[in-house]
Each structure stands twice: as structure tokens, then as C-alpha cells.
Amino acid sequence: MTHPAPYAATIAGHERVLVIGYGNPGRQDDGLGPAAAAAMEELHWDHLTVFDTYQLNIEDAIDVAEHDIIWFVDATKVGAAPYSVTPLAPAFETDFTSHLVRPEVVLALAEHYYGSTPQAFLLGIRGYEFEFVEELTASATDNLRLAVSMFCGRMERCRPPEPA
Secondary structure, eight states, rough: OOOOOOTOOOOOGGGOOEEEEESSSHHHSGGGGHHHHHHHTTTOTEEEEEESSOOOOOHHHHHHTTTTTEEEEEESSSSSSSEEEOOOOOOOOOOOOBBBHHHHHHHHHHHHHOOOOEEEEEEEEEEOSSOOOOSOOOHHHHHHHHHHHHHHHHTSSOOOOOOO
């Protein structure tokens, strides 16, 4: 399946969009994925499904296969701030375990077992502190707000959320 240029799909055309935010909210900025999922869920868009989890699982391929556009959302310890967006393609890896399943593997499982190849992106939101604290840092919270605003713009469906 050939996909249009990144970000070209919109939910206005009734594409089924899935957001999977993952990470550990008990480790400060590692909770950016679930926090982004919570913010995106509050958009209440038709055709948008949102999940949050501590880590990706091979069973996520079932949900991925039922959608047209997938956004995997996770914190990043290094890299671009406030966020980065990377288009993804299915890829099996020989080194995955039950405790580390990469988004590309979930996509490969959806393709192999369900014949589904949705357009997919990894939204990496820059985090700074990953200690055992259940609160995002101020800088990560700013990055989260900008990432959700970008998501809204890319999906061409809403105005950016108001700051908390």
C-alpha cells in the first residue's frame, strides 16, 4: 500500500485514527506518552481511538489493524525538543522481548496476521527527568502542549488546546 506524504491524511475523511501513548507516569517525564493520550482523548473526535499503556504489546497489533492512521506517542530522553515525528514502516526485529516491543514490530504483526498496513508515526516528546516521581517537569509539560497542538494541526480537526 502506498501512503500519501506524511501528515496528508485527515480524520475529516473518516479515517480511523488510533493514538497509543505509552510510558510510566511514575517516572516523571516518562509519563509523556500517557499524558499525551489523555489530552488527545479529551478532543472527543469521531473516528479517534486513544489508549495508554506502560509498554507496547504484541496484542496491540489487533487494534492497529483496525485503524487507518496510527500515532505511537512516547517520551524521548535525547533528541529534538519539543518533539519529533518519524514516519514508521512495519519491521520485524529479532531482538524484541515481552518487555520491549517496538512500534515497527506491532505494525509488522498487523500486516502479517491481519493484512493491514496503516499509515503510522512515532511522536517522540522530549523529556528531561526520569526519576521515581509522579509529575511531569515544567519543560516536558510545555513540550507536551506543543506536541498536542501539532497533532491537532496535522489532523486538521481542531484548534490547539488552551494551556492548563
